[in-house]
Amino acid sequence: MNLGDRFVRLVKSNVNQALGAMEDPEKVLEQAVADMQRDLTKVRQAYAEVSASSKRAEEQSKLAQGEADKWYQRAQLALEKGEEELAREALGRRSQQLELVDNLRGQVEGNAGSLTSLYDSMKELEAKMAEAKAKKDQIIARARTAKAATKVNDMLSGIGDGSSMAAFDKMAEKVDKLEAEAEVSKQLAASSSSGIGSGSSLDAQFKALERGGVDDELEKMKRNILPQSGVDDELAQMKALMEAEKDGEKK
Incomplete structure (x- = not known):
């Protein structure tokens, strides 16, 4: 074997080792898509939870507002009856309900911002998921083609090496x-x-x-x-x- 053949074999050996050490593109892409799918599922779950929480807060705010209105009416009734202390107590309860209403409305408003952010993130992830799946199929196809081409080239280079061709020449001369x-x-x-x-x-x-x-x-x-x-x-x-x-x- 001459120096050129040795160099070619050395390069091929190093390339094969490097390819073997590299991660399988198909597995990496499949895992990446799975991770994105998991993240998208989490975002959807968070969006659903925040949306449900916002709806509950809104309903509770409405109930608290109704309680505040009821205690206001009782305070008015107590004053009409000359029960000032009882009216003061009713107004205190009304104040508590109004404070609860403010807190719940603040929660609803805060949830609205979170819902908008989560919705945008969810749509962005969905778009990236669709793009990733399309690219994944293309890249996997290219990787498989490259692997097949490498195997074919290795086979052809093995067939065309000096020893094989020498055997063919020897047999042709004998015939x-x-x-x-x-x-x-x-x-x-x-x-x-x-x-x-x-x-x-x-x-x-x-x-x-x-x-x-x-x-x-x-x-x-x-x-x-x-x-x-x-x-x-x-x-x-x-x-x-x-x-x-x-x-x-x-x-």
Whole structure:
């Protein structure tokens, strides 16, 4: 393994370790949405409690105002009857109820401010919840895609490393060698099969050619050894005439 391959493997190892150490985005986002949902539930509960408390305070304020009015009427009746001390007592009770009315109304007014704040917070959280859920789905999809891409890239890089490609090259070279040996074997087999059927005739043809060459050479030698000329022909003719004359005399 060369220095470049070692560096690539080292970087990949460090990246994988870093990714493993990181929190799972899907789990983190799911937990974040769950926390927001829990906060929204608390705000809604608080809004409901404050709203209910405000309604009770308002009802109690109305009751206290009614009691104050009743004690005022009793004070008037006591004065009409000449019962000044009793009237004073009635006015004291009326004062207590009016004080209660003021406290309850202050509570209602204070609750109104709290209700407005809680309502705004609740609506804001609801909007953020909807946005968070939409982003959560998108980010989770991206995280899953990134993880899948990382796995595929790791697989591809593993397939394309030097040792794997060397194995492929070695096998391809071996197959080329086997194919070449098969082609040579095929040619040898074809040559052997053709020689078996026509070997004898081929030998005969060459022998005939060889014999023809010998005969030609012999004929040439004869011509050189026994040359023919005009004198020889004339001598032969004279011998023939002489033989003819002898035959005539005998007759």
